[in-house]
Amino acid sequence: MIRFLVTKIALLIPTFVGVTLLTFAMIRLIPGDPILLLAGERGIDPDRYAELRTQYGFDKPLLIQYGNYIVDVLQGDLGRSIVTKKPVLTEFLTLFPATIELSLCAMIFAVLVGLPVGIIAGVRRGTIWDHSVMGVSLTGYSMPIFWWGLLLIILFSVNLGWTPVSGRISLLYYFDSVTGFMLIDSLLSGQEGAFRSAVSHLILPSIVLGTIPLAVIARMTRSSMLEVLNEDYVRTARAKGLPPVRVIGLHALRNALIPVVTVIGLQVGVLLAGAILTETIFSWPGIGKWLIESVHRRDYPALQGGILLVAIVVMLVNLSVDLLYGLINPRIRHRR
Amino acid sequence: MKRRLLGAAVISTLALGMAFSAEAKTLVYCSEGSPEGFNPQLFTAGTTFDASSVPVYDRLVEFVRGGTEIEPGLAESWEISDDGLTYTFHLRDGVKFHSTENFTPTRELNADDVIFSFERQWKEDHPYHDVSGGSYEYFASMGMPDLIKAIEKVDDHTVRFMLNAPNAPFLADMAMDFASIMSAEYAEAMMDAGTPEQVDLQPIGTGPFQLVAYQKDAVIRYRANPDYWQGKAAIDDLVFAITPDASVRYAKLRAGECHVMPYPNPADVEAMKDNPNLTVMEQEGLNVGYLAFNTEKEPFTDKRVRQALNMAINRDAIIEAVYQGAGTKAKNPIPPTMWSYNEDVEDYPYDPERAKQLLAEAGYADGFQTDLWAMPVQRPYNPNAERMAEMVQADWREVGVNAEIVTYEWGEYLERSVNGEHQTVLLGWTGDNGDPDNFLYVLLGCDAAQDGANRARWCHEPFDDLIVQARQISDQDKRAELYEEAQIIFKEEAPWVTVAHSVVFMPMRKEVTGYKVSPFGKHDFYGVDLQE
Numbered sequence: 001m002i003r004f005l006v007t008k009i010a011l012l013i014p015t016f017v018g019v020t021l022l023t024f025a026m027i028r029l030i031p032g033d034p035i036l037l038l039a040g041e042r043g044i045d046p047d048r049y050a051e052l053r054t055q056y057g058f059d060k061p062l063l064i065q066y067g068n069y070i071v072d073v074l075q076g077d078l079g080r081s082i083v084t085k086k087p088v089l090t091e092f093l094t095l096f097p098a099t100i101e102l103s104l105c106a107m108i109f110a111v112l113v114g115l116p117v118g119i120i121a122g123v124r125r126g127t128i129w130d131h132s133v134m135g136v137s138l139t140g141y142s143m144p145i146f147w148w149g150l151l152l153i154i155l156f157s158v159n160l161g162w163t164p165v166s167g168r169i170s171l172l173y174y175f176d177s178v179t180g181f182m183l184i185d186s187l188l189s190g191q192e193g194a195f196r197s198a199v200s201h202l203i204l205p206s207i208v209l210g211t212i213p214l215a216v217i218a219r220m221t222r223s224s225m226l227e228v229l230n231e232d233y234v235r236t237a238r239a240k241g242l243p244p245v246r247v248i249g250l251h252a253l254r255n256a257l258i259p260v261v262t263v264i265g266l267q268v269g270v271l272l273a274g275a276i277l278t279e280t281i282f283s284w285p286g287i288g289k290w291l292i293e294s295v296h297r298r299d300y301p302a303l304q305g306g307i308l309l310v311a312i313v314v315m316l317v318n319l320s321v322d323l324l325y326g327l328i329n330p331r332i333r334h335r336r
Numbered sequence: 337m338k339r340r341l342l343g344a345a346v347i348s349t350l351a352l353g354m355a356f357s358a359e360a361k362t363l364v365y366c367s368e369g370s371p372e373g374f375n376p377q378l379f380t381a382g383t384t385f386d387a388s389s390v391p392v393y394d395r396l397v398e399f400v401r402g403g404t405e406i407e408p409g410l411a412e413s414w415e416i417s418d419d420g421l422t423y424t425f426h427l428r429d430g431v432k433f434h435s436t437e438n439f440t441p442t443r444e445l446n447a448d449d450v451i452f453s454f455e456r457q458w459k460e461d462h463p464y465h466d467v468s469g470g471s472y473e474y475f476a477s478m479g480m481p482d483l484i485k486a487i488e489k490v491d492d493h494t495v496r497f498m499l500n501a502p503n504a505p506f507l508a509d510m511a512m513d514f515a516s517i518m519s520a521e522y523a524e525a526m527m528d529a530g531t532p533e534q535v536d537l538q539p540i541g542t543g544p545f546q547l548v549a550y551q552k553d554a555v556i557r558y559r560a561n562p563d564y565w566q567g568k569a570a571i572d573d574l575v576f577a578i579t580p581d582a583s584v585r586y587a588k589l590r591a592g593e594c595h596v597m598p599y600p601n602p603a604d605v606e607a608m609k610d611n612p613n614l615t616v617m618e619q620e621g622l623n624v625g626y627l628a629f630n631t632e633k634e635p636f637t638d639k640r641v642r643q644a645l646n647m648a649i650n651r652d653a654i655i656e657a658v659y660q661g662a663g664t665k666a667k668n669p670i671p672p673t674m675w676s677y678n679e680d681v682e683d684y685p686y687d688p689e690r691a692k693q694l695l696a697e698a699g700y701a702d703g704f705q706t707d708l709w710a711m712p713v714q715r716p717y718n719p720n721a722e723r724m725a726e727m728v729q730a731d732w733r734e735v736g737v738n739a740e741i742v743t744y745e746w747g748e749y750l751e752r753s754v755n756g757e758h759q760t761v762l763l764g765w766t767g768d769n770g771d772p773d774n775f776l777y778v779l780l781g782c783d784a785a786q787d788g789a790n791r792a793r794w795c796h797e798p799f800d801d802l803i804v805q806a807r808q809i810s811d812q813d814k815r816a817e818l819y820e821e822a823q824i825i826f827k828e829e830a831p832w833v834t835v836a837h838s839v840v841f842m843p844m845r846k847e848v849t850g851y852k853v854s855p856f857g858k859h860d861f862y863g864v865d866l867q868e
Contacts, residue, residue, distance in 0.1 A: 036747035038380070041765055042477050043754060043789050052471065084372050085469035094552055153587050165588045168554060171364060171575050177551070283579040285553035
């Protein structure tokens with residue numbers, strides 16, 4: 001098990017180098033100059049322009065810029081945003097809890113709905129249940145997030161008035177952020193109704209962000225279930241006269257879950273990508289919106305730092321999924 | 337059951353909201369983005385000004401609410417010397433700065449605060465110059481470092497600015513955001529505490545609202561300043577709910593989650609006007625969208641060609657298709673809300689036949705090839721440059737001129753057009769200080785032709801003489817005469833096609849009263865009230 005762990009962690013190093021190199025190079029490949037963009041139509045004096053380039057280190061050769069960047073990163077310094085002039089790490093840390101909160105809720109929604117629906121479709125293969133689950137999930141998978149989000153807002157928030165349009169909590173509630181997670185902070189604040197307000201603000205964005213993972217999980221569970229149900233041991237279990245609930249719930253499901261767990265892990269990356277759009281629609285103060293804005297303004301330090309941190313999070317999640325996978329499936333951790 | 341629960345939750349939230357608004361009047365503004373920071377000296381974005389200089393700070397002089405005229409601010413009066421080189425400001429008595437948890441002011445506003453506010457930006461050896469990144473782009477781009485010769489404290493309530501050259505727009509510049517007055521005492525206290533950057537994060541001003549809290553990308557909260565020198569604001573609390581998407585802002589406005597929103601989608605404006613709960617205010621923005629001919633390049637050196645291409649474009653069709661009603665046809669380079677706007681200037685008609693004739697006279701009966709640059713971004717003065725370019729291209733083809741549409745990434749577009757690489761280019765301008773000089777000198781003067789901001793690279797002496805003279809005298813009536821004359825020359829020489837001035841829409845809930853649309857595109861909530 002330890003050897004398995006060490007190999008997995010060692011593999012992170014080349015990934016880390018790859019991510020820094022890619023983000024650094026790609027941002028600079030997009031045409032656009034952060035200083036000129038900030039100046040806009042007003043323009044900037046050539047001397048002042050040169051001065052600012054020196055200040056940000058853009059006047060040095062790319063290789064040296066990259067070298068300096070890596071040295072700084074290894075010391076934990078991600079630089080300062082060109083736009084706000086604040087440390088990138090500080091900005092990331094103030095925004096990231098909102099993204100985690102939303103992603104977690106979206107994932108819980110996707111799993112809670114996706115798994116049972118997938119199981120039903122698998123067990124009742126070929127029935128109307130199966131067909132409708134597959135049809136609906138295909139629609140969900142192909143739904144453009146932006147359109148889907150606005151549709152839900154107009155229906156539930158504007159016309160029916162059941163849920164708030166956007167934001168994390170009603171503006172009536174005002175308390176200091178302790179953990180950055182609104183669900184926890186609202187409970188800690190002790191203000192009546194704050195928690196309920198936070199939950200109601202989470203409903204629509206979680207559904208929108210969770211729709212694609214839900215579809216993927218449902219389809220994956222179904223096919224995995226179908227495969228397992230044809231295995232010999234399931235037939236044996238049935239032949240032994242075990243009740244169907246036990247056969248499906250214990251023998252089949254446990255094995256069927258293995259590929260599903262991997263898929264759930266992979267969906268974390270999808271969630272973070274989807275968060276960019278979802279956060280913009282629901283005015284959710286997370287990192288997705290922040291990254292998009294950094295791209296528009298060519299805010300190199302913010303973009304490099306932000307993507308690197310997100311990549312690290314995705315890598316860690318995948319690592320834990322690998323480890324979890326090893327726990328569920330002994331064949332993997334004992335493979336020589 | 338679940339549905340009923342949810343419904344109950346919503347109803348109770350609403351009830352709570354009503355109780356809340358009965359106690360304190362809270363106005364919620366769905367702003368379009370986060371401010372870059374809270375010091376208007378350091379940044380140039382409208383979101384920053386809306387969040388800092390407008391609610392929190394005051395200036396020596398101010399723009400009249402909803403206008404471009406200058407009125408007294410922190411300076412109750414001022415004198416300008418006859419040679420236009422010395423400006424003496426007399427400060428108002430009894431102006432109080434905000435108090436916060438970290439800082440309680442011990443004195444009222446005085447000359448030291450004014451000097452601190454300018455010297456921080458101006459003097460590189462000022463202890464605050466390098467704090468928070470230390471770049472003062474607006475101060476620099478308005479030419480202040482070269483213009484200011486000295487700033488003197490005459491007594492506690494009198495400050496004198498000495499200039500290197502007479503510059504009439506200087507007074508208007510003093511009403512701009514970068515000229516906001518900050519507390520020297522607060523700055524000193526924070527420097528002593530070793531946290532100078534607090535001055536920029538936790539602003540203390542003399543303005544109508546005081547910053548309470550800011551959560552990036554989520555919300556900004558202000559409280560009305562009870563001691564404001566013009567009297568406390570009618571609302572008690574001001575909240576900015578940051579909402580970047582225009583459709584979502586509209587949804588929030590309809591659902592009553594905010595009272596005022598900026599920048600609606602033009603396509604939504606009709607529906608907004610029909611909604612009985614909403615009012616839509618509108619005003620022409622202080623901007624112009626134009627097409628500039630590079631007058632240094634053939635065939636645009638010939639005025640007849642420029643006039644012909646003016647007449648070849650059907651601007652009414654462009655206004656309808658590109659601006660979707662959110663624009664008015666422009667005939668002068670300055671917008672109609674600006675003083676000295678010349679009503680009598682005669683615009684070029686849409687007349688392709690006459691255009692062909694003029695081209696033939698100039699020796700281009702068979703037309704010619706040109707490029708036509710279209711901006712890659714949406715701007716207040718031009719919501720869709722590519723579409724506009726396509727329409728111009730089609731119109732010009734009718735008179736035999738073949739235009740190839742060219743575009744670059746925005747930063748590159750600006751830089752290349754400064755260098756004059758284009759033949760014809762679409763661009764625009766939004767006014768900074770409401771002075772005609774800020775359009776005519778900055779965009780069309782000979783100095784600007786040299787440094788490239790004059791995209792037509794047009795240096796025409798009779799015109800330049802007028803606008804240079806106008807910036808040196810301080811009598812506004814005389815200046816207006818000069819500018820009116822300059823606009824006639826401009827039209828005759830046709831270095832631009834003046835396309836449009838955009839119209840700014842401000843949708844708000846019916847209960848909002850007293851709002852005034854700022855021609856500068858700022859959003860000011862002092863003087864605004866909520867009707868029960």
